[in-house]
Amino acid sequence: MSVIKVENLTKHFGNFIAVNNITFQVEKGEIFGFLGVNGAGKTTAMRMLCGLSQPTSGSGTVAGYDIASQSEDVKKHIGYMSQKFALYEDLKVWENMRLYAGIYGVPRSEIPAVIDRMLAALGFESEKNTLVKELPLGWKQKLAFSVSIIHRPEIVFLDEPTGGVDPAARRQFWEFIYKAADEGITVFVTTHYMDEAEYCHRVSIMVDGRIEALDTPARLKQQFSVASMDDVFTKLARKAEGGEQ
Template sequence: MGNMEFVIEAEGLTKTFGSFVANDNLNFNVKKGEIFGFLGANGAGKTTAIRILCGLLLPTSGKISVAGFDVYTQTEAIKKHIGYMSQRFSLYEDLSIYENFRFYGGIYGMSRSKIKEKTSEMLGRLGIESLRNSIIASLPLGIRQKLAFSVAIMHSPQIVFLDEPTGGVDPITRRQFWEMIYEAAAQGITVFVTTHYMDEAEYCNRVSIMVDGRIEALDTPRNLKDKYQAKDMDGVFLKLARKAG
């Protein structure tokens, strides 16, 4: 029964588009409360895999469960138990902070009082209660990014998927963002994150590196650096990805 510890289990995950193999027999498990880095070059197959895990795309074959639900048959249940945030789409810029919270809370069937409670809790944590009715477009990018993350976890999902969440953000905000991620993980939310910043890979508990549709490496950053004799994750990544190229 130790199974319950894993919130994502993928066994032989394969996805083909015609003759093109986007994901080739991926095997990995992600533990509850873990920060799991999902790295790879552009076109390595990350996006396809994330779409499958979020229940947006059916795999060609493989045994995959997310939050205890099957990706073939229980995609609706999966969607209720995950959160998602990307750099490209996060909040409605023409709505206020509270209106965004109310909208996303509503989507996940949260009650009005629960939404109110969550909103003040999260704004309190960010120290921006006074901005509750500010329009998103008027806020600095850093605050928006943190709000987007708050919205993604407001319904207390088991897993939150972050697709390049920190692109273009200043270094201080990036760190505050990672502190938020650590806090969420400490509360038991599993964090599944992609990034192009190799130094950010070092924030993760474990990192997988995809090359040409396959997972070439999966371990803690420290073990990976030892194994590939690199001084940082950038070195590990270059060794793996160049080998493929």
């Protein structure tokens, strides 16, 4: 069952084509890597999927809702984590949880239980009353992720969720992602780290607004006859540079 279906999705900004006719599907429970250099159109595509931006042409559904006409319904069924780990720094850990639970309409009577469960899952029981600004970056990241799935969304969008975090913390973070996927949450993730691309079930690579490659990491490596995703990426990026000349 596809939870994200996109057909010929295109976005123009004046004469500039940010997203050029992309088509893909993401299955339920899948971890879908969305790769591309800066400016390739990843963010624009993701903003359209989240209902923040109207497509110029083409269509798509997320969690069964049309991204152009039902963006408010889309928003109720997705989670979103920005690359800045957008948490309120001057609020305590549990206050952040309570706020986002309120935003996503978790019933008031259930909020304390939800907070306790999240603290336990994160191993944060002792940090319940700590201000978020006092947490180390890796902890903030884990907290931001749990907060983004506080309402058990069908899909969670992660926009470069591991930027600036050390490798150990990144690996730990991916364990969280796997756990969420096991619980049936589809994960749509953009990243710069090619080792992380290997962790995804399937990856797409965007170059200049188009999707140039889309498959499992193993088959992509086979297709380009290279040893790592890093090499796949380099080959595609070089092709794009060549095409511009």
